[in-house]
Every structure is written in structure tokens, then in C-alpha cells.
Amino acid sequence: MSNVFLIMFTAILTENFIFAKFYGICPFLGVSDKPSTALGMGMAVTFVMTMSSAATYAVYHYLLAPFGLEYLKTVAFILVIASLVQFIEMFLQKYVPALYSSLGIYLPLITTNCAVLGAALVNIQNGNSFGDSVLFGFASALGFTMAIVVFAGVRARMQFSEPPKAFKGFPILLIAAGLAAMAFSGFSGMKFN
């Protein structure tokens, strides 16, 4: 039980994918203009990342490792993730149309979200067990969702302020993200071993 808590706490706060590890910055800056879209993206990522952590664990340990093909993991994982995203998209479209209509537009973007591939590779690197891998994928995605939703809230307030002309658009976003990252670095001192 303490193990579960530890993985969740580390993945969501101390090693937050966005603010501490820089995985998934593109969707973080791209789809965070409204809290509702941010939440949709976060949910889609959570869904895919949990499933892909399980799938990549199986592929690595039952398909690549027995034949000594570990060095092909990047190629294999990106294929697994791409086909998984495609599969989830088709499945949702057919059986859960309500969920499809709310997540649909975000799903294709997830293939090139480096958070998903990053989580799969971190799992292999740390030698996580199957349960830990799935939990890590889920918790990291929750951390991603939290970061993107919180930041969308900040961005909504920013629309009413007037930054210097040169800072308009992308630069002021980065500055705001920097301030948020500063707040998160407060967690980085906490380590449980």
C-alpha cells in the first residue's frame, strides 16, 4: 500500500511530467487555452497512457526480451502506441460515442506526445513490475492532467492582462509556465527511499 502511495506521490508531484521532466510540453502549451479543452486532453492522455503502459510492458517482456531484441524497444513502442491510439479511437467511435465525441479530436495528437513514449521508457529503465508500470503510467498522466488544467486556469486569467508587446503570445506563456514550475520545484526536495 505504501508503495502505491509512493509511486502516486512521486509521479504526480515531485517528478511531475510537465514541470520537472519536460515530457509533453507541446500539448501543454498547445491545448491549454481553456480549462475544458485542457481537461479533455488530460483525460485522453490518462486513458492512453494507462493502456500503453500495460501494452508496452507486455511487448517488452514477452516479445522483445525473449529474443534478445531489447534494442528495438523505441521502434516497437512507438508502433504499439500508434496502433493503440488508432484502436482506442475506433473502439470509442463504435461503442462509446459520447466519450468519443468529447475525446475524439485529442486522440490523434497523442501519438506524438512524448509523455506517452516517455512513460513507457521510464518503466523499462526503472525495471518496474507490471502493476507498478500501469500505476506509474496512470499517476504520471494524472500529474500531466493536473498541470495542464491548472495552467489553463492561469491562462484564462492572463487574457485580461496586457503584457509588453514583445512578450505577447508565446513568451508570456513560457514565463507563466516558469513561475508555475518554480512553485512545483518546492516539491523536489521531498524524497522517500
Add this chain to the structure above:
Amino acid sequence: MKNSILKQFKEGIVTNNPIFVQLLGMCPTLATSTSVVNALGMGAAVTAVLTCSNLFISLVRKIIPKQIRIASYIVIISGFVTAVELLIKAFFPAIDASLGLFIPLIVVNCIILARAEAFASKNPPVPSMIDGIATGVGFTFALSCIAFVRELLGTGKLFAAADGTGGIDVFGAGYQPAAIFLLPAGAFLTLGCIIAAVQKISDVCAKRAAEKAAAPSVEEEICSDGGETSAETEGATDNE
């Protein structure tokens, strides 16, 4: 021929700089710009992958069916990334240790897929290869600019080796390093300020160009204020 090569390099490094102008590939940009040596290592890895994948994709561009081209590109790119990853592991273990997962993550770097889709899939092999080199150099240049600021302010040194040893002590022993520049927060702040500077200068250039257009007899002296950023803006002006 020579002119078109020069033009491609200008596009890749200045007019269409992948980081400062197109704002692509932010994850590795923020994560691997902690020191100039890391930035150069990452830049070299990306340039190598980009050149090979552009060349290869351009060679097979007529064979790949249109519907599955993106999937094929990703497989080709991940093949080259694996090769580069193994080479770096074998010959530069220190760089491998400090760049960590960001070498395999080159696969999902949008810059590479963007160049494959926008350029290599439509052009013959040689220009595609040159485009890969030019974009890679532009990426390396931008990454090094960010790393220069972060390493200088964060450690007070420059060009330290990947394992943190050596380097030129710029500010002397009395300098208290501002460690925040090495933290994620510093990465966001530095990149934000640099892009703001680029936008500012390109704005000024655009204004001058407009003035010049209004009075055509004026000598061509736009953006002679020197420095690396002015080079960027010249390109940005052309864009507008």
C-alpha cells in the same frame, strides 16, 4: 544550385528556425539546454537523425502509399534514432548519461516529422538532405543560445564537460551561481525571454523595412545592430 543551398540554410537557421520561429520541439529544447556541451550533443543527434530520415524518406517517397505515410515515416525515423542512440551509448557514454531518455524521445520530436511531411515527401533526395542539415543546424544554434545563457548564469562557467567537470570560469570564484537557471523554472523563463527578444527585434526590423519601402532611396542598412539575434529577425522580417 549554390544559391539555392544558401537559401535553404538561411531558411533553416534564420527565417524558419525550428525553435525561435516555428516553436517546434519544445520538450528537448527545455530539457537538454542545461549546458552548452549537452546542447551541442543533442543538436548533433537531432541533425544526424534529421539528415538521414529526410534523405531516406525522400528516396522512398514515391513507393509509400499516401494513407499510411505518417506511420511509415515514424518507423523510418525510429530506426535512425535507435542507430544514433546506440552510437552515442558506445562512444559518448557521458553525454548519454546526461541526456537520458531524450535521445530515444527524438522519435516523437515534431521537428523531424514536420520536415518529413513538409519537405522530404515532396522533394528529391539531395535538397531534402540539405534541408535536414540546415534545419538541424538551426535547431543546434537555437539550443546552444539557450544553453549559453542557462549555463553561464546557472554555474558561472561555460563549456563544462557533460559530467560537470572542467569548463571556463567566466565570472571568477566570487560569483554566486543562480541555480534556478539550471532548474526547470529557469528553462521556461530563459526561453520566454529569448523568444520575446527575437519578437522585439523582428518587430523593429519590420518597422524599418516598412520605412525603407516608403522611402526607397535609403541605403539598405536594415538590422545592422549586430549580434546573433538580429540574424533571426532579418529572416522574420522577410516572412512578413
